[in-house]
Amino acid sequence: MKILVTGGLGFIGSNFILKLLHDSDEYQIINVDAELYGSNIKNVSKIKDSSNYEFVKGNITNKRLMEELISKCDAVINFAAESFVDRSIADPNSFLVSNIRGTFTILDIITKQKKRLVQISTDEVFGSLKSGTANEKSALNPSSPYAATKAAAELLINSYSKTYNTDVIITRCTNNYGPRQYPEKLIPKTIILAKQNKKIPIYGKGTNIRDWIYVDDHCDGVLTAFLKGKSGESYNFSGNNEINNFVIVKKILELINKSEDLIEFVEDRPGHDFRYSMSSEKISKELGWKPKVNFEKGIQDTIKWYLDHEDHWKDSPSSIFNPTPWKNSKKI
Numbered sequence: 001m002k003i004l005v006t007g008g009l010g011f012i013g014s015n016f017i018l019k020l021l022h023d024s025d026e027y028q029i030i031n032v033d034a035e036l037y038g039s040n041i042k043n044v045s046k047i048k049d050s051s052n053y054e055f056v057k058g059n060i061t062n063k064r065l066m067e068e069l070i071s072k073c074d075a076v077i078n079f080a081a082e083s084f085v086d087r088s089i090a091d092p093n094s095f096l097v098s099n100i101r102g103t104f105t106i107l108d109i110i111t112k113q114k115k116r117l118v119q120i121s122t123d124e125v126f127g128s129l130k131s132g133t134a135n136e137k138s139a140l141n142p143s144s145p146y147a148a149t150k151a152a153a154e155l156l157i158n159s160y161s162k163t164y165n166t167d168v169i170i171t172r173c174t175n176n177y178g179p180r181q182y183p184e185k186l187i188p189k190t191i192i193l194a195k196q197n198k199k200i201p202i203y204g205k206g207t208n209i210r211d212w213i214y215v216d217d218h219c220d221g222v223l224t225a226f227l228k229g230k231s232g233e234s235y236n237f238s239g240n241n242e243i244n245n246f247v248i249v250k251k252i253l254e255l256i257n258k259s260e261d262l263i264e265f266v267e268d269r270p271g272h273d274f275r276y277s278m279s280s281e282k283i284s285k286e287l288g289w290k291p292k293v294n295f296e297k298g299i300q301d302t303i304k305w306y307l308d309h310e311d312h313w314k315d316s317p318s319s320i321f322n323p324t325p326w327k328n329s330k331k332i
């Protein structure tokens with residue numbers, strides 16, 4: 001089976017491609033990625049010469065290119081997106097282009113070519129929940145420009161499913177952690193700054209809660225939904241692991257033997273959602289998926305990976321470690 005993976009030089013897309021090519025030789029992958037700031041060609045260095053893998057530099061908004069690539073494949077798994085909430089506050093436009101226009105471009109082509117699309121979405125579309133847990137029937141209520149573009153893409157996809165019977169599946173996941181994430185995000189940023197004995201910024205009081213899932217579990221879920229999911233349905237994946245930011249940072253410092261004095265509380269992000277929470281009961285009951293990696297083990301493996309792979313992140317621009325990135329100009 002030939003699959004077009006978009007955004008496969010990013011964090012989750014690259015882990016997904018590595019998993020697919022490692023687990024089986026029945027898949028051929030074309031990876032299309034625009035090589036934007038968060039991508040890293042080193043993420044796929046292990047498989048770059050595999051006969052089952054091809055990389056194409058390109059933008060998912062490029063209709064002609066996407067028509068050509070999709071015509072060579074059986075399905076599309078769309079990971080490509082602008083993905084950092086803080087940047088969506090500083091520069092929302094690029095989020096509208098990639099996350100809405102880009103998804104629309106793919107959606108329209110797969111409808112005409114009668115292929116399957118799996119759209120990778122996020123728990124952030126449900127907005128902040130003081131209590132309780134969102135499920136697949138919960139209303140979309142996004143807070144940030146990032147989450148709003150992901151919700152908009154979902155609405156377009158649902159409209160195509162109803163209007164044209166397009167073969168689509170939406171998956172939503174909670175916060176991923178693991179190897180190959182761009183170091184502007186909380187966990188890699190904390191590991192890298194701690195290693196360098198630099199101050200680690202935490203927004204507000206650090207009480208914001210996220211549910212953390214190891215990236216391999218998310219990739220397993222995407223593959224399960226792609227292979228066994230019902231067209232027109234959405235599936236949520238959670239790690240059953242809600243933790244606040246302060247506790248995560250303290251845990252990382254403890255594991256790498258650094259003092260909590262490195263923590264610095266900084267001005268909170270505007271519109272910072274307090275808590276996300278989703279239930280994965282549907283995919284668990286209907287398709288048999290469950291997260292396997294326990295947080296204690298996953299976070300230790302993640303720390304080890306960043307400490308062993310300095311070459312992956314050492315050239316990152318220092319501006320990404322700015323304590324309040326949403327205040328930066330458009331060039332974060």
Ligand SMILES: NC(=O)c1ccc[n+]([C@@H]2O[C@H](COP(=O)([O-])OP(=O)(O)OC[C@H]3O[C@@H](n4cnc5c(N)ncnc54)[C@H](O)[C@@H]3O)[C@@H](O)[C@H]2O)c1
Binds near residue numbers: 060061
């Ligand atoms: N990271 C998380 O915790 C998380 C949680 C839930 C859902 N998601 C979703 O998973 C997907 C992947 O997230 P990630 O963390 O790997 O992001 P990432 O930023 O690490 O990777 C995104 C990749 O997409 C590419 N890209 C962006 N716009 C593009 C375009 N217009 N054309 C071609 N390539 C483009 C980038 O170059 C990059 O390589 C996103 O859709 C995101 O919304 C992420």
